[in-house]
Amino acid sequence: MSPLPTVVIVGAGPAGIAAARRLAEAGLRPMLLDREPAVGGQILRQQAPGIELPPLPGFDPAAGPRMRSDLEALRDRIDWYPSTTVIAIEGNRLWAIGPSGEIDSTGWDRLLVCTGAHDRLVPVPGWTLPGVVTLGAAQIALKTQGCAVGRRIAFVGTGPLLYLSAAQHVAAGCDVAVVADTSGVGDAAAAVAGLLGDRARLALGLRCLRILARAGVRRVRRVTALAVEGDDRVTGLVIHAGRRRTTFPCDAVAIGFGLVPQTQLLDLAGVELAPESRSGLWLPVLDAAGRTSMPGVYAAGDGATLAGAEAAGLMGERAALAVLEDLHLASDRDRAAWLDRELARHAGLARALARAFPFPTRLEESIDDATVICRCEGVTAGAVRSAVGEFDAGEVNRLKALTRCGMGRCQGRICGPVLARLVARASGRSLAEVGRLRAQAPVEPLPARTRRADAADATP
């Protein structure tokens, strides 16, 4: 019997877990690598021991333990590596730092990348003040630690997470200063129409709105400009909507404009990425089953297409079936066909949500010259714009070289899409033409003292 092919899954969120289960059921022994000590990804992060939470909308405290016990049942059929961060991919080999802090590499026959997404930001005046956090970070602090990021929190941005995060904070007894959305009421009508196909999500959305209304939380729509006030920390949020300018006193601001897929590993694997028209973000080019342009490399979940947690689980399973098909192992055609239909439905829902909460392109284009867009390196929007003009430069990696924008610790995760927009606008080029910041290893910081797990027989 030939040895089992090595299938590596990176990321143990809904997509990675579903894929691992499907592959294990088929008799393979997938390796599941995850950066966190517990499975579930960001969406199923659980409260720390001893943290008691009141019921929160959209948060099922049993989901995480359920997923853990699911994984426990698979335990002897998969190789699970928690607290293991993949930092580089070189051809058919990946490098990861394990819980001991040692680095090791492994080859793979098939690679499924399920690395999820992080919050998308638009830099506004004051966004680097202490007290400003992303919507996702505020939510994680609440769900895992039972902590609020401030005594009075202003929520601003757009997307379902804006309302969910705000409503969860209200339900937990927090004081919410305002929920300010850059999208408009017309957009919301599109959301309701689009979500008619997903009763559960529609119901959750309406429940969040009810919670906010009952608590008397002020809601503002069609926000066109905003600024965070404060000297050494947040003291207020200034909102422009229509002709009105309103200041909401607060000591924390939770901000986010949707999500950005984490495509760094796919990029290192040589996968083709292309700008998606609505969000302007670069996503992997995939077939319906999650195959990328690189043979043997697959992607699923919010790191591949931004369709939410439920779709992520379906995508993970679908990609696992594709892996089985491509290995000429017994797959399940009926199940694949059903998943394809379900995924098409979810794609429709995702499009509806994207219409309902459009990314505020104009807000991003009109970032003030004095506003820092790369906080790691302290680069302002003005510095980027003037470098575009001065060097006749219209490619983001060139602008990175000239201005240091995107050179710091976050490797351009936060400022990358902003940089692309500013360069496109200033140079009169399209987002496709200005390109994207190329991923470079290590995709997570690598301590210089890191030792190789195979140090004894290392052949550098």
Place this chain on the structure above:
Amino acid sequence: MTTRLEAEVCVVGGGLVGCATALHLAMRRVPCIVLERGLCGGQASGVNYGGVRRQGRTLAELPLADRARRLWGRLARLVDGDCEFRATGHLRLARDAAELAGLERWAAEARSFGVACEILGPDRLAERWPWLGPGLAGGSFCADDGQANPRLATPLFARAARRHGARIIEQRAVLAVERIPSGFHLQAAGGLEVRARILVNAAGAWGPGLAALLGERLPGEVIAPNMLVSEPLPYRIEPNLGMAGPGVYLRQIPSGSVIFGGGRGTADPETGRCRPLLATSLATLEEACRIVPDLARATIIRTWAGIEGRTPDDLPVIGASATVPGLFHAFGFSGHGFMLAPAVGAVLAELVLDGHSSTSLAGLAPSRFGVGRAGST
């Protein structure tokens, strides 16, 4: 759609050498076109380590390096911009007595070229740079050497050349070139055709390939130096550091980041793609932490490599073609061309316009590999 352009000189390759050549030609009002396959400074010129040193070079390079060092001192005026050049000194470290003897020998020989080095034993080394690790046999310090920012240098040279009238065209890989009675006819990507009386081959890793298109055989392989950068640490390492033998080299910039080099990544000259290798990076870090133990606290946030041409004797090919009239070469800098490039541009402009240069190029001529006509062996 075809665009046809004509110029006195066509430079192939918009790296630092090509852009510096264009600047010096343009300053003498010679119409010149630069064809760059990607973006100016996109390969070795833009992503190299950033060392500006004469110390440790083969003596044949020293006249050029000396001229380059003088140019670096006034580069800000020449290109009207800051390449972040700083004369921090360059410290070469010896692991054992034999290496230290080698440093002493080099220092004695280089003195006649005007390069002053100070030899230090282990005690003086530790006294002067207390952050150095134990176990070093000594070092040689060249106070006038230094470092600069390679990411800025090529774009600044390109901008200066444009301001003087040079035409620099990016995303135009040369697809074909032939000798015609009036000089050269080139076909480049995007339907661009260029005629020029003189052709300068500053194509770096692609240099031998361009020569071969004109029937001249020049040796060269492709290498990709492997580089790393850390998050900022308190600024302590002032000199540019290197080893007497092969090994790691590193420098710190005042904002705190430490830039490390050592070993090789992988490079594919066909696609122009190159990659750093993590195994190489880890070996570099291990050695760097031995030399400067404090670096164990560093955190690496980025690694990279850039495609570079290397010759059999590790020396660049600079001068008139031995077989094709009107063709001049300047490539194959073998991993240490960044510092030389500003002078190479000046020298090439002299060779092209005056027929000779005031700077000695002995030992660097293309003919040193024998007159190689493609297909003649």
